[in-house]
Amino acid sequence: xxxxxxxxxxxxxxxxxxxxxxxxxxxxxxxxRIAGISGILGGLLRPGPGETGWRIAFLVGMVMAPIGWALVxxxxxxxxxxxYPVLIAAxxxxxxxxxxxxxCTSGHGVCGLSRLSPRSLVATLAFMASGFATxxxxxxxxxG
Amino acid sequence: MSRLTLSALVSGLIFGLGLxxxxxxxxxxxxxxxxxxxxxxxxxxLVMGGAILVGLIAFQLAARRQRSVLDEPIRLPTRRDIxxxxxxxxxxxxxxxxxxxxxxxxxxxxxxxxxxxAVVFVLAMLAGMGVFELIERQR
Numbered sequence: 471x472x473x474x475x476x477x478x479x480x481x482x483x484x485x486x487x488x489x490x491x492x493x494x495x496x497x498x499x500x501x502x503r504i505a506g507i508s509g510i511l512g513g514l515l516r517p518g519p520g521e522t523g524w525r526i527a528f529l530v531g532m533v534m535a536p537i538g539w540a541l542v543x544x545x546x547x548x549x550x551x552x553x554y555p556v557l558i559a560a561x562x563x564x565x566x567x568x569x570x571x572x573x574c575t576s577g578h579g580v581c582g583l584s585r586l587s588p589r590s591l592v593a594t595l596a597f598m599a600s601g602f603a604t605x606x607x608x609x610x611x612x613x614g
Numbered sequence: 615m616s617r618l619t620l621s622a623l624v625s626g627l628i629f630g631l632g633l634x635x636x637x638x639x640x641x642x643x644x645x646x647x648x649x650x651x652x653x654x655x656x657x658x659x660l661v662m663g664g665a666i667l668v669g670l671i672a673f674q675l676a677a678r679r680q681r682s683v684l685d686e687p688i689r690l691p692t693r694r695d696i697x698x699x700x701x702x703x704x705x706x707x708x709x710x711x712x713x714x715x716x717x718x719x720x721x722x723x724x725x726x727x728x729x730x731x732a733v734v735f736v737l738a739m740l741a742g743m744g745v746f747e748l749i750e751r752q753r
Contacts, residue, residue, distance in 0.1 A: 471651070471654055472652075472654060473654050473656060474646065474654060477643070477653070477655040477657070478655055479657045480657065480660050482636060482637060482657075483636050483637055483657040483660040483661045483664070485664065486661060487638075487661035487662060487663060487664025487665040487667075488632075488665065488667065488668050489635060489636070489664075490633065490638075491632075491666065491667060491669045492632070492668050493625045493626070493627075493632060494669050494672065495668055495669065495671070495672030496624065496628065497621075498673060498676045498682070498690075499672060500618075500625070500686075501621055501622055501625070501684065502682035502686035502688035503686075503689055504689070505629060507722060508718045511718060511722075511739070511740065512746070515740075515743055515744060515747050516747060523618070523622075524618055524619060524622035527620075528623065528626035528629075529626060529722055531622065531627035531628075532627070532633075532719070533630070533722065533725050534623075534627055534630065535626075535627050535634060535723055536630065536723060536728075537726045538627070539631070539634055540727070545727055546634055546639070547640055548639060548640050548724050548727050549641060549643075550715070550716070550731040552641070552714040552731070554731070554734055556714055557714050557735045557738065558734060558735075558738045559738075560710045560714035560716065560735065561710070561714075561734070561735040561738025561742060563706055563707075563709055564717065564718065564735075565738065565739035565741060565742020565743040565744075565745070565746070566743065566745050567702075567703045567705075567706030567707040567710060568703065568718060568743075569703070569742075570699050570702065570703030570746065571699065571700055571701075571703025571707055572691075574707060574717050574718050574719070575711075575717040576719050578704070580665045580666060581669060581673070583662075583666050583669070584665075584666050584668075584670050584672065585673045585690065585691075586670075587691065587694075588694055589691075589693060592696050592701065592704070593700055593701075593704040594704075596700075596701055596705045596708065597705065598708065599705070600704075601711045602650055602708075602712070604648070604709045604712025605645055605648040605712045608712070609649055609651070
């Protein structure tokens with residue numbers, strides 16, 4: 471393992487992480503809801519009374535973040551190297567499997583680990599492991 | 615706009631800003647984190663650390679309350695069993711995450727940055743979630 475110190479950004483990573491934690495804190499303490507993005511999206515496809523407005527508002531807020539940022543400063547890099555077919559395959563896989571697994575990086579990784587949930591710990595270890603394995607296969611075995 | 619709508623909007627906004635500041639919103643940086651055998655960028659471990667540090671306090675407070683500050687019921691998951699759906703679903707999610715470097719949050723956020731590729735990913739993801747709903751309804 472070689473650490474790429476030139477790319478390592480500990481301060482902004484930790485500070486940005488605290489912002490993500492703050493957002494999750496606000497949503498649970500004010501709205502009583504978990505800031506899990508796959509659950510927020512998935513719930514829109516299974517609408518219940520009083521369960522649509524806050525979801526839309528949260529998603530609109532997320533989309534507004536880069537729009538507002540761009541008004542005052544240059545946006546940080548968002549480099550998406552995957553081709554369209556790969557993006558479609560990845561999106562389908564992420565959509566179906568986050569619903570089966572009951573969460574993603576935010577719901578299990580941030581909120582679940584913060585709640586010390588054993589289910590979320592297992593989920594996080596599982597998606598980290600398969601994420602590492604997938605990138606290893608693509609970059610070092612298949613030579614993508 | 616109701617107070618609940620406003621608080622969800624502000625929470626989403628801060629979440630999106632956190633993704634931008636932290637680098638988690640950048641698929642190339644996510645893949646550099648997932649590439650343990652390459653030139654490894656450990657930054658994202660610190661994103662999780664920062665988020666969980668704040669989250670630990672918030673969810674401790676939330677667990678002691680029945681209703682939120684804005685008088686909504688606090689909905690915390692109660693399941694503790696480890697089942698096959700949890701494990702296989704999460705393993706599958708990691709594969710999709712590793713393919714493109716996108717998980718659901720950053721992909722939604724990047725739509726606001728005008729990224730056509732993020733729009734395509736999110737549409738495919740919604741289609742995947744729709745497939746899940748169809749399968750569930752047939753069970």
